[in-house]
Each structure stands twice: as C-alpha cells, then as structure tokens.
Amino acid sequence: MVVETQPPFLEMRGITKAFGGILANDRIDFDVRPGEVHALLGENGAGKTTLMEILYGLYTPDAGEIYVEGKQVQIHSPLDAMRLGIDMVHQSFMLIPVFSVCENIVLGMAGRHDLRQTAEKIRELSQSFGLEVDPMARTGDLPVGMQQRVEIVRALYRGARLLVLDEPTAVLTPIESASLMRFVRSMALEGRSVIIITHKLEEALEASDRVAVLRRGRKVATRPTRDTDARELSRLMVGRELESAIGRRHDEGRSSCLAVEHLSVRGEHGALACKDVSFEVRCGEILGVAGVTGNGQSVLAEAITGLRRPADGRVSLLEVDVTGWRPRALIRAGMAHVPEDRKATGCVGAFNLVENLILGRHRESSFAQRGLILRRRAMREFAERTVQKFDIRAAGLDTATEVLSGGNVQKLILARELQRNPKLLVAVEPTRGLDVGAIEYVHRTILGMCDRGVAVLLFSSDLSEVFSLSDRIAVMYHGRLLGPFPSTEVDIEGIGYMMTRGIAA
Amino acid sequence: MSEIFVIGFLTAMIATGMPLLFGALGEVMAERSGVLNLALEGSMLAGALMSFLVAWRTNHLWLGLLAGMAAGIAVALVMAFLCISLLTNQVVTGTVLNILILGATNFVYSQVAGTALTPPHVSVFPNVQVPGLSNIRFIGPVLFQNPLLVYTAILLVPASGWFLYHTHAGLALRATGEDPRAVASVGMPVLRIRYFAVLYAGLMAGIGGAFLVLGQVGFYTPNVTAGRGFVAIAIVVFGRWNPYKILGATAFFGATEALQDRLQALGIALPAQLLLMLPYLLVVVALLVSVRGRGEVGTPAGPRFLTIPYEREAL
Numbered sequence: 001m002v003v004e005t006q007p008p009f010l011e012m013r014g015i016t017k018a019f020g021g022i023l024a025n026d027r028i029d030f031d032v033r034p035g036e037v038h039a040l041l042g043e044n045g046a047g048k049t050t051l052m053e054i055l056y057g058l059y060t061p062d063a064g065e066i067y068v069e070g071k072q073v074q075i076h077s078p079l080d081a082m083r084l085g086i087d088m089v090h091q092s093f094m095l096i097p098v099f100s101v102c103e104n105i106v107l108g109m110a111g112r113h114d115l116r117q118t119a120e121k122i123r124e125l126s127q128s129f130g131l132e133v134d135p136m137a138r139t140g141d142l143p144v145g146m147q148q149r150v151e152i153v154r155a156l157y158r159g160a161r162l163l164v165l166d167e168p169t170a171v172l173t174p175i176e177s178a179s180l181m182r183f184v185r186s187m188a189l190e191g192r193s194v195i196i197i198t199h200k201l202e203e204a205l206e207a208s209d210r211v212a213v214l215r216r217g218r219k220v221a222t223r224p225t226r227d228t229d230a231r232e233l234s235r236l237m238v239g240r241e242l243e244s245a246i247g248r249r250h251d252e253g254r255s256s257c258l259a260v261e262h263l264s265v266r267g268e269h270g271a272l273a274c275k276d277v278s279f280e281v282r283c284g285e286i287l288g289v290a291g292v293t294g295n296g297q298s299v300l301a302e303a304i305t306g307l308r309r310p311a312d313g314r315v316s317l318l319e320v321d322v323t324g325w326r327p328r329a330l331i332r333a334g335m336a337h338v339p340e341d342r343k344a345t346g347c348v349g350a351f352n353l354v355e356n357l358i359l360g361r362h363r364e365s366s367f368a369q370r371g372l373i374l375r376r377r378a379m380r381e382f383a384e385r386t387v388q389k390f391d392i393r394a395a396g397l398d399t400a401t402e403v404l405s406g407g408n409v410q411k412l413i414l415a416r417e418l419q420r421n422p423k424l425l426v427a428v429e430p431t432r433g434l435d436v437g438a439i440e441y442v443h444r445t446i447l448g449m450c451d452r453g454v455a456v457l458l459f460s461s462d463l464s465e466v467f468s469l470s471d472r473i474a475v476m477y478h479g480r481l482l483g484p485f486p487s488t489e490v491d492i493e494g495i496g497y498m499m500t501r502g503i504a505a
Numbered sequence: 506m507s508e509i510f511v512i513g514f515l516t517a518m519i520a521t522g523m524p525l526l527f528g529a530l531g532e533v534m535a536e537r538s539g540v541l542n543l544a545l546e547g548s549m550l551a552g553a554l555m556s557f558l559v560a561w562r563t564n565h566l567w568l569g570l571l572a573g574m575a576a577g578i579a580v581a582l583v584m585a586f587l588c589i590s591l592l593t594n595q596v597v598t599g600t601v602l603n604i605l606i607l608g609a610t611n612f613v614y615s616q617v618a619g620t621a622l623t624p625p626h627v628s629v630f631p632n633v634q635v636p637g638l639s640n641i642r643f644i645g646p647v648l649f650q651n652p653l654l655v656y657t658a659i660l661l662v663p664a665s666g667w668f669l670y671h672t673h674a675g676l677a678l679r680a681t682g683e684d685p686r687a688v689a690s691v692g693m694p695v696l697r698i699r700y701f702a703v704l705y706a707g708l709m710a711g712i713g714g715a716f717l718v719l720g721q722v723g724f725y726t727p728n729v730t731a732g733r734g735f736v737a738i739a740i741v742v743f744g745r746w747n748p749y750k751i752l753g754a755t756a757f758f759g760a761t762e763a764l765q766d767r768l769q770a771l772g773i774a775l776p777a778q779l780l781l782m783l784p785y786l787l788v789v790v791a792l793l794v795s796v797r798g799r800g801e802v803g804t805p806a807g808p809r810f811l812t813i814p815y816e817r818e819a820l
Contacts (some may be wrong), residue, residue, distance in 0.1 A: 077692050096679075
C-alpha cells in the first residue's frame with residue numbers, strides 16, 4: 001500500500017501544450033508517488049496521451065515544469081526520459097517485426113551487447129516478473145499480447161522506475177489483461193510506479209491507487225480509487241450523466257437475411273484463415289462474433305463484404321447467392337459495412353465531409369447528372385442535413401476527414417451507411433478506440449437499425465460490447481467458428497475461455 | 506574452352522562488376538535506412554566526370570578518386586536534403602536529379618574537353634599483385650592481379666555484413682528502414698541516420714564512377730555510366746538487401762555482361778543490340794524470381810518504410 005505522505009516520484013506542474021491553436025493540455029498538474037499505480041482517465045482527445053508524450057520527451061511543452069524526485073528536469077527526447085527511469089509502452093507498439101525479441105530490446109541502448117548474454121538476462125528478468133518471452137523469437141510472429149510483453153520487458157531491461165502504459169488492455173484478451181494487472185501490482189510492490197492511460201472506467205477502478213481525470217485538456221479531478229465509483233468517474237470524464245445500460249429486447253423467428261454456408265477464405269499469406277464457417281443472421285437480429293484479434297474475423301468480414309474472394313462456400317443475402325460479388329453490387333443489394341480500420345478503409349482521409357458522405361453513392365442521379373457530372377449543391381445540402389442529424393462535430397463541411405476525432409469519423413461512416421437504408425449491417429470493431437460518449441452513440445444507432453428490421457453482424461474483440469448488444473454470440477478461434485449460442489445461455493467467462501482455448505469450458 | 510578464354514571471361518566479369526558492387530554496397534545502406542536513393546546514378550556519373558577531370562589536370566589518380574568521392578557525396582547531399590529534410594517524394598526527386606546531372610556533366614565536359622581533336626585521357630590504376638597468390642592457376646590472374654580498389658570492394662562485402670548484423674549502428678540502421686517511429690521512440694536520431702546512409706551511398710557511387718574511368722578505360726565519354734547506377738539499385742533488390750547476396754547478384758550480372766561481350770566477339774549470328782539487351786533482360790527475370798518469399802526485411806518490396814519520409818512531431 002502506498003504511504004500517502006511520501007514525496008512524489010514525479011511531479012508535473014502547469015503543463016500546457018497547444019496544437020494549431022487547440023489546447024491539448026491546459027495547465028495540468030499531475031503527480032505520481034513511488035510504488036503507486038495511477039490511472040489517467042479521460043475520453044479520446046482529452047489530452048492523456050499528449051501529457052504522457054511530453055513526459056516521454058516526444059513533445060516539448062509550451063509551458064510548465066517537470067520534477068523527478070524533487071529536482072526540476074528538462075526532457076527533450078525519449079533518451080532523457082529513459083535516463084531518468086521513465087519509460088512508455090505506446091498504444092501502437094514501437095517494435096520492428098522482422099527483428100528478434102532480443103534485437104528489439106537492445107535497440108538504441110548504448111554499449112556493446114553480446115546477444116547470447118543479453119538473451120539470458122532477458123529470460124531471467126522476464127521470468128522474475130512473470131512475463132515469460134522467448135528472446136530469440138521473431139517479434140512479428142508473436143501474438144499481440146506477447147508483443148506488449150516485449151515492450152514491457154524492454155522498459156524493465158532499461159531500468160524503468162516509472163512505466164507509462166497507453167491503453168494497455170485494448171489489444172488483450174480477458175485472461176491476458178488479468179495477468180497484466182498482476183504484473184502492474186508486482187511492479188508497484190517493488191516501489192516502482194505505473195501510470196495507466198485508459199478510457200475504460202472499470203480498468204481505472206480495478207488496477208489503480210489513484211485516478212486522475214482529464215477532460216478537454218484540463219485535469220478535472222484526482223481521487224483515491226477507494227473513495228470513488230464508476231458513476232462519479234464517468235460524470236467527471238464526460239461532464240454529464242450517461243444513460244445507464246441499454247435495454248435490449250429479444251425477438252426471434254424472422255426471415256433470414258444473411259446466410260453463410262461452409263465458407264473458407266484464404267488470408268494474407270495464402271493459408272486458409274477462415275475454415276468451413278456456417279451461420280445465419282435473421283432480420284432484426286444482432287449476431288455478435290467475438291474473438292482475439294487475428295483469428296480470422298477480419299478475413300471473414302472481408303469475404304462477406306466483397307473485399308476478398310472466398311476459396312470455397314456460399315454467401316447469400318436475402319436468399320440471393322452473392323458469393324464473390326463486388327462491393328458495389330453488394331451495396332446495391334442492401335449491404336452496409338462499417339470496416340475495421342475506419343481511417344484507412346472507412347473513408348478517404350484527405351476528402352472533406354461532403355465527399356466522404358456521398359462516397360459510393362456518387363453515381364446516383366441525385367448526386368450526379370447522368371452519372372457523370374457531380375451535382376455539388378445537392379451534395380452539400382445532403383451533407384449539411386446528415387451532419388446535423390448525426391451530430392458530427394467538425395469545423396465545417398470542408399474539413400478534411402482525417403483531422404476529425406475517431407468518434408466523429410465513426411459517426412460519419414455510420415451516417416453514410418445508414419442513409420442508404422440497408423438490409424444488413426456488417427460492423428467490424430465499431431467502437432474500438434472510441435470514448436464512452438461515442439460508444440454510447442454507436443451502440444444506440446446499431447440498436448435503432450436493428451429495431452427497424454436490419455440484420456446486424458457485429459465483429460468485436462470487446463466482450464462487454466458483444467454481450468450488451470447481441471442476440472446470439474459466436475466465437476472465432478483459429479479460423480473456425482464456435483456457436484452461435486443464444487446470449488442468454490452463455491456468460492463472459494465462458495466466451496473468454498473459448499476465445500483462448502477454442503473449446504467450451 | 507581455352508584457359509585464355511575463361512580467364513578473359515572472369516576478368517571481364519570482375520571489371521564490369523566493380524562499379525556495380527560499389528554502387529550496390531552504398532545503396533543497400535541508404536535503402537536499409539528507408540531512403541530509395543535513385544540519385545545513385547547521378548552520384549556515379551558526377552563521380553566519373555569529376556574524378557576524370559581532376560586526374561587529367563593534376564595527373565594524379567588518387568586525387569582524381571578523392572574528387573570523384575566528393576562529387577558523389579555532393580549529389581547525395583542534395584538528394585538527402587530534399588527527401589529527408591523537405592520530405593519530397595524520393596522517386597521523383599531522384600529521377601529529376603539524375604536528369605539534371607546528366608545535362609550538367611555533358612555541359613561541363615563539352616566546355617572543358619569538347620574542343621580537343623583527340624579526347625583527353627589518363628593512365629589507369631595499376632594492377633597490384635598479391636604475393637604468393639597471384640600465380641595460382643586460373644584464380645591467381647583473375648582474383649589477385651587487380652587494382653587496389655577491387656580488393657577494397659571485395660573486402661567491403663564482409664565489412665558491410667559485419668556492420669549490418671553485428672554492430673549497434675547496423676541494428677539502428679536496419680530499424681530505421683523498418684519503422685522510424687520505433688527508432689525515435691527509443692531516443693535515436695532518425696534523420697541523422699538517414700543522412701549518413703544516403704551520403705555514404707553517394708560516396709560509394711562516386712568511387713564506382715571513378716573506377717569506371719580511372720580503373721578501366723582512362724577516358725571519359727558523356728553518360729559514361731549508361732544506367733549502371735540503376736542496375737546497382739536492381740542488384741540491391743535482387744540481393745535482398747544483404748551484402749553477401751549482393752555480391753552474388755553482382756557476379757551474376759557481371760557474368761552476363763561479360764558473356765554478352767564474348768558472344769559478340771565469337772561472331773554469334775545475333776544482332777549486337779539484342780546481345781546488349783541480354784544482361785538487362787536477365788536482371789528483369791532475376792528480379793521477378795527474387796521478389797517472392799519473405800526475407801529478413803519487412804516486406805517483399807524491401808524495408809517496410811522504404812520511400813516513406815519521416816516527419817518528426819507527427820507521431
């Protein structure tokens with residue numbers, strides 16, 4: 001337990017940083033004690049990562065001071081931070097996939113390293129923290145959870161006394177998350193400190209000694225974790241009360257919308273990434289597909305949405321065989337798609353809102369004369385209405401989509417897909433990386449479509465999302481589909497077990 | 506086949522291979538850092554002209570070589586500044602620079618030597634015999650009776666391999682081409698690493714160009730490199746960004762070039778132009794074969810961040 005009178009290991013005072021006129025950090029005071037786990041909670045864009053990247057020397061603050069163990073320090077580069085014992089595990093890993101674990105760990109460290117000795121040291125170090133990794137493995141071949149371990153072991157190897165973890169559980173299974181939290185506690189017991197950047201309330205409550213909440217670049221509060229609860233934190237974070245859990249009425253016995261029979265699809269390297277998968281989604285139903293990232297969900301979604309040609313099997317939409325159809329034909333047949341990578345696949349980043357909102361419908365007569373010449377005024381009016389209806393927040397219609405926040409990009413994509421009045425929605429990780437407010441919005445939109453009789457196929461690695469939305473739940477494991485099971489007959493632990501073992505518990 | 510023929514063939518192979526080997530050993534470092542240094546051709550051509558002019562005027566071959574190195578670096582510096590500091594497109598920048606250098610070298614050469622009735626020429630680097638080894642049958646005359654630069658190039662192969670795979674700087678260089686963000690996140694200077702790599706490529710291309718004139722023929726003709734810089738770049742791909750495989754790829758190309766010469770000399774009933782195409786055709790075929798399969802670099806097309814500029818505060 002943390003002695004509360006201890007002087008802080010780290011203190012940041014009055015940190016201010018602006019990007020192009022927008023204050024990402026506005027006079028933030030923040031401190032961390034030795035042996036403390038401190039959660040840094042806030043919606044996306046609240047300035048959590050910016051604050052930590054200033055601490056890690058990736059950005060220079062416009063104003064403010066940093067003290068480590070009472071002494072004022074200047075941190076100009078990650079090297080300075082590391083010298084002070086501060087290290088960071090980024091949300092997107094900073095690892096070279098073609099390097100061995102060992103090479104990744106010694107990268108950037110001064111002095112000569114005998115790789116065999118280093119490997120031995122890494123093995124010992126990782127075992128003592130319960131984070132076993134094979135130092136000789138090729139990093140890119142390791143599953144995501146393992147890669148995160150490599151990042152953490154690297155920080156320990158460099159002698160980190162304060163470790164910043166940026167959204168560490170976003171890529172982990174429930175079991176991996178639990179083991180990460182055990183590690184975090186053991187690190188704190190050694191007198192080292194951990195900062196966990198997160199937008200998940202449960203995570204902040206579960207793992208930390210104190211929680212600092214940021215909202216729109218300002219720190220709104222710091223609370224000892226035992227004196228607060230989810231309700232208070234979510235109010236601090238969003239600035240208003242959120243609607244409580246969304247009710248879901250179950251409804252069965254409607255006609256089939258999407259039917260997938262014995263579908264096999266080849267993945268990136270030519271091997272079957274999706275093997276003999278069969279299921280059906282009925283109108284007005286949500287089928288949730290859970291699974292650890294990389295178990296064939298993406299490939300399956302691509303095959304259904306026409307982005308990838310299946311090797312074998314059949315896909316039918318409203319009783320019509322659409323196997324191997326191109327996306328444009330599928331869209332016409334009533335399919336809507338919210339893709340996994342919203343910025344890369346979901347929209348064209350350099351296009352403005354108007355262009356992205358009509359993308360895919362640009363040949364329709366309402367937007368183009370004879371399918372050739374764009375009707376710019378009609379496009380704008382349509383965009384204005386849509387932006388208002390879906391509450392997309394942007395500086396203007398001419399704003400490039402790439403500068404919007406993740407939540408607003410997702411609203412834009414949903415808006416575009418919904419305006420087509422689809423019969424089937426295929427949504428892949430629709431809320432990954434979004435903050436609670438945006439998640440609530442996306443969930444309500446999906447449920448609203450479902451109420452209008454749209455069939456929804458939801459792929460998500462977030463189990464609580466799968467459970468709160470789905471009528472039936474299936475699990476992808478090594479390319480095979482387990483289930484679907486009615487959501488009333490399974491629980492989170494059971495599905496979590498299937499996600500990692502491939503069999504029912 | 507007679508011994509003379511074989512020795513002649515092998516010697517020609519080494520002679521044509523040398524400028525390519527220098528160029529490729531330089532280019533591999535630039536590409537490992539993530540910069541596709543297409544200006545290699547320009548560096549080589551500028552190196553050839555400047556080394557020749559200085560050697561001719563001062564009558565000093567080594568001074569000429571130094572001038573060639575400087576010219577190669579100068580071209581690379583322009584390339585590096587535009588692509589690394591100003592984030593311009595590497596392919597476009599390299600292409601434009603090459604065209605510029607072709608024009609500039611033609612102009613300078615015509616101004617300096619264009620009016621002479623007989624083109625100026627210099628003596629070439631003398632062969633240095635390795636005592637004891639130069640008399641071995643076949644191998645001796647081929648491998649151990651060469652100018653110093655040839656031995657240098659051969660020794661540079663293991664040296665480059667050792668640098669890339671056994672030193673810290675080599676690890677950092679390879680990491681920079683695979684993911685510069687990861688390199689920056691551990692506190693290393695991405696831009697400086699890329700600058701060094703591109704300037705080194707320019708230096709090596711300059712030596713390659715100098716060898717072309719001062720090591721072989723002793724006189725300069727406009728566009729003397731005739732695309733050898735590009736061939737060196739192709740050799741880097743064919744050699745899968747690995748110095749040892751690059752040596753093999755260079756030998757393969759040198760052999761086809763030498764074979765093409767011999768075939769012409771033997772009076773094979775094929776148009777000379779077709780035979781001249783042969784080495785390049787084989788390189789295209791070799792490239793087609795070599796791009797399959799995953800190696801030690803991130804993608805089949807090379808290091809994962811090859812040709813992608815790195816912007817600092819844009820993480």
